[in-house]
Amino acid sequence: MQDPVDHNDAGQSGVEVKNTTCYMCACRCGIRVTLRDGEVRHIEGNPAHPHNQGVLCAKGASGIMKQYSPGRLSKPLLRKKNAKRGESDFEEISWEQAFGIMHERLAKIRAEDPKKFALFTGRDQMQALTGMFAKQFGTPNYAAHGGFCSVNMAAGLIYTIGGSFWEFGGPDLERSKLFIMFGTAEDHDSNPLKIHISKFKRQGGRFISINPIRTGYSAIADEWVAIKPGTDGALLLAICNEIIQQGLYDRDFLVNYTNAAELVIDDQKSADHGLFYPAEMHYEEGCFDPQNKLWWDKELDIAMGTHTPGCNPYLLGDFTLDDGTAVKPSFQLLKERMEKYSVEWAESITGIPAETIRRLAHEMGVTARDQKIELPIQWTDTWGNEHDSVTGNPVSFHAMRGLAAHSNGFQTIRTLGILMTLLGTIDRPGGFRHKAPFPRPIPPCPKPPKGPDCVKPDTVLDGMPLGWPATPDDLFVDDDGEPVRIDKAFSWEYPLSVHGLMHNTITNAWRGDPYKIDTLLLFMANMAWNSSMNTSKVRDMLTDTDDNGEYKIPFLIVCDAFHSETVAFADLVLPDTTYLERYDALSMLDRPISEFSGPVDSVRIPVTEPKGDCKPFQDVLIELGSRLQLPAFVKQDGKRKFRDYPDFVINYETSPGSGIGFLAGWRGKGGEKFLKGEPNPKQWEMYANNNCFFQYELPKSYQYMRNWNQGYLEWARAHGMTRYAEPINLHLYSEVLQKFRLAAQGKRPGKQPPERLRKRVETYFDPLPFYYEPLESQLVDTREYPLNALTQRPMAMYHSWDSQNAWLRQIHTHNYLFMNPTLASEKGFADGDWIWIESPHGKVRCMCRYSEAVEPGTVWTWNAIGKASGAWGLSPKANESQKGFLLNHVISEELPPCESGKHLSNSDPITGQAAWFDVRVKVYKAEDSESKQSWPQFKPLHRVPGMDKKRGKWQNYVAGLFNAGKKS
Amino acid sequence: MTQLALVIDLNVCVGCHACVTSCKEWNTSGWAGPMVDQHPYDNDPTGTFFNRVQTYEIGTFPNMETVHFPKSCLHCEDPPCVPVCPTGASYKRKDNGVVLVDYDKCIGCKYCSWACPYGMRELDEYQKVMKKCTLCIDRISDESKPESERKPACVLACPTSARLFGDVHDSDSEVSVAIREQGGYQLMPEWGTRPANHYLPRRKTRLQLHKDELERVDNPLREESLPAAEGETLDDIAF
Secondary structure, X not given: XXXXXXXXXXXOOOEEEEEEEOOOOOOOOEEEEEEEOOEEEEEEXXXXXXXXXXXXXXXXXXXXXXXXXXXXXXXXXEEOOOOOOOOOOEEEOOHHHHHHHHHHHHHHHHHHOHHHEEEEEOOOOOHHHHHHHHHHHOOOOEEOHHHHOOHHHHHHHHHHHOOOOHHHEEEXXXXXXXXXXXXXXXXXXXXXXXXXXXXXXXXXXXEEEEOOEOOHHHHOOOEEEOOOOOOHHHHHHHHHHHHHHOOOOOHHHXXXXXXXXXXXXXXXXXXXXXXXXXXXXXXXXXXXXXXOOEEEEOOOOOEEEOOOOOOOEOOOOXXXXXXXXXXXXXXXXHHHHHOOOOHHHHHHHHOOOHHHHHHHHHHXXXXXXXXXXXXXXXXXXXXXXXXXXXXXXXXXXXEOHHHHOOOOHHHHHHHXXXXXXXXXXXXXXXXXXXXXXXXXXXXXXXOOOOOHHHOOOOOOOOOOOOXXXXXXXXXXXXXXXXXXXXXXXXXXXXXOOOOOOHHHHHHHHHHOOOOOOOEEEEEOOOOOOOOOOOHHHHHHHHHOEOOOOOEOOOEEEEEEOEOOOOHHHOOEEEEOOOHHHOOEEEOOOOOOOOEOOEOEEEEEOOXXXXXXXXXXXXXXXXXXXXXXXXXXXXXXXXXXXXXXXXXXXHHOXXXXXXXXXXXXXXXXXXXXXXXXXXXXXXXXXXXXXXXXXXXXXXXXXXXXXXXXXHHXXXXXXXXXOOOOOOOOOEOOOOHHHHHHHHHHOOOOOOOOOOHHHHHHHHHHOOOOOOOOOOHHHHHOOOOOOOEXXXXXXXXXXXXXXXXOOOOHHHHOOOXXXXXXXXXXXXXXXXXXXEEEEEEOOEEEEEEEEEOOOEOOOEEEEEOOXXXXXXXXXXXXXXXXXXXXXXXXXXXXXXXXOEOOEOOOEOEOOOOOOEOHHHOEEXXXXXXXXXXXXOEOOXXXXXXXXXOOOOOOOEEOOXXXXXXXXXXX | OOXXXXXXXXXXXXXXXXXXXXXXXXXXXXXXXXXXXXXXXOXXXXXXXXXXXXXXXXXXXXXXXXXXXXXXXOOOOOOOOOOOOOOOOEEEOOOOOOEEEOOOOOOOOOHHHHHOOOOOOEEEOOOOEEEOOOOOHHHHOOOOOOHHHOOOHHHHHOOOOOXXXXXXXXXXXXXXXXXXXXXOEOOOHHHOOOOOOEEEOOOOOOOOOOHHHHOOOOOHHHHOOOOOOOOOOHHHHOO
């Protein structure tokens, strides 16, 4: 062999290096791709990128195997005449034919009733475009996957602190001393979180993980606190209570920056009970909290306007105003609420010893109080007070689906927001910090349509397809209070379903409740497999026919890069590109990759040609929008406005002359402006020359306390990021929720819930946080089904898109059901035994694996490693389908019938967040006579036209020689 | 003499496998490649990896630890795999101590894998030669790369920077300092192989709470009103 020192890439010809952005998961790391003779030789983290600083995860480093996977589609496909749905029997067609079919069908729908077209997308990172397309089409039936992902995390915190975790903000581990992580396995944003946890630990920070399972991040926690699933709310309430009882809260922060001292009307008989007492003062209407509230001054013992200079208000007590109205500071109400939540009570719910809970509260409170940070940064608050420094209480938190994916998740996450607020940690060093465009008003300004009249033939939708209701009148319901959307979002069933309910779309459309639709377009969402609850039955719904033999969902279009399980059910298949083959704008209008220090957005620029006839989904939408003559896509003379997606990104403005477009960087004719400015024809080149990202670092004085930072808020308004430069006070007490409760009690004029839902809305729209048992547990026999069942995402396979990846599938080839050996031995299971896991909704046969890293009342598995036989370019005998299993079969998308409805979603009653982790199960041994194979099994999929031929026994990948799989 | 090595910090390794696939990605198209995959899209896929992460559970619930443990060739200073090689294919470089295999000389007899007490060698079932970690020899020696990038792919990829790389014979190097100050240890030193790679142990941070921290004069509850005086007092009745 040649001496390796003389063998390196530098000496080889045909080598090119290009920058783009990763998309192996949702994290969006900057990557540097080396090509050799046009084939990908190496993908590495881009050291100049602020997001990942050169590092890359297991998935990112396996991008080559995605690019050259034999599971890829390459041709538009049409279900053969007389072929059955679900059987992958397709003929290859041209794009012209595909567009012709879609144009004809969609034009007719749009002219008759636009809501008969539904567009739902997966984790696509292009909601700015897909949402705008839906609005232009005139259909309200649009959402991305947020409803079944983590909408509770978004809504619970945004409705409390005006920002949330993941793209919107996060723990400032650089300066934190104590970090508590709830219910997180691998998650957003994955590499930055790893970078920061590692630095945090090395700086001597203390890391506590609260999770039923100890994997991944929890493994390196200084302390693991095992908790029963769905009970985090109880733990958080007890911690809040202990912090209040011990006086460990940050009083100054609560007074100045939250509604803690504001006086709430305390009169059960009043129609305004539970609302803030409105002081008489002039204010402009807008989607922010007007400052017409009162404090009770300690010194003068009278009520006065909030933030009156010199006023030091009471946080506790009850008072009577001059007009006789009884009022209490909202903190008094919070304290009263918390009193019943003792640590002993929480022990009985969570399984965590009371002493541990008490100690956790003390650790948080004492660290926040005694390890204060003071940074010499001057800033001015919105009340005109000058501050010489920014202070911080270095306790930080992170949480994700472990809290969110329960039907009590919204209130749990609101409690977490309240705990973070009590400790005085919001947008301060060492605590939680926002990322642009957050903070936003509570709630943010965009609103859903107001009623059925907002949907009209051949007309743009009146309102945003998704928005943030602030009062019952913002709900999208008809005169009877019933839903207008196919997924029933923004109805009284799930009033704050700000990300929609994709998980109920197919079931509702199949049942025709609230109505039937004609065409469902799915992009990058595997609804016939891991993206659906109740997978087996959803598959049946997709093939179910009415009395005339017509499919109940008449036309299904699926856009995907791979031969997923859902492709088999399509009538029309659109082959998407991979991330290495396309342009993308990771836009400030969607969820950018901003840093704490200021806005950042980024792009993908193709590093290689699309395979076959693959076409980026964005170009499909631009083409369709142009053909359908949707106003934003055509000029006044009806001719198309945009050549393709890159052209669209440069030239589109949210309204003519707004200066706001998909990309924030290098706007203005010569690229001299940012965030707001005229289109710049060289914008893509300027991104390419800057490692594919744009970053703006705010002046230090604008980087903290942004909810109340006058300089920052005015800067944000000037640059089009916010509509108002008004303070965003934290909602310790939620008047928004109280307004819905009052409507449910019949105390308010305006929109009213249907009778069956009054009690439900009244119960769950509590303005103060509370704990309730997850809905499913309230409705099923928990003695029969004593266990909780969860999934986690493997660290090496964050997101389940990649079983087609030859390298990653060697790490997780099939999954097991993990359980504590105590439970397993009670049941008589040996490690590796075949067992059944059964819920009230279904059952699955799988293999058991012992683990000490799980609390004994929980069983769990890796998410979506199990695949349907023959899907994803895998052999029908692949382990993923034969030994792997999908837990989704035992999870229902609907609750058992109850007094509030026969077909309520198995979701949070406030946000419609899919309650994946509420499922209750039992486990028992499979008979020896049973097949050693996972169950259920489905008829194997066969390859479709345009896919590569089956690969052989050996694969030796060498860039430049592999020839996209032809040699092996 | 220089002895290059990895120091792996188990205190921050979250078991993400970035090292596993970034290694495979770099090396399959590099000097040490290809890294074969057998049944890549079929039943029981398997293939060559120079680096694998194993996960262990220690103790019993709830007093347990989950430990992620990345394993690759330890580049022993006294490598038992070298003298057993009948063809001289297995060798240790004099300039930097990296242990390598020359595939042209390897006959796939597996003596080296039997000799290695750590199980770090993998036979390429297609080429029938022995393969193993090279510390990305064709990368660390590539002077066309900036010095900051002349590191093994796994080190550059590792999101928690759990993998340190350098010369363990240079007492001032980052790796030597880490070993010295943070209790770096070798695997099974009793075998006398003197592994160059080291591991850093788990380290716990605890908070000591003191009773007086909960009994403070600045307790904000004291700022709230005292119970209002109601009813008679001695002033009303005593004379």
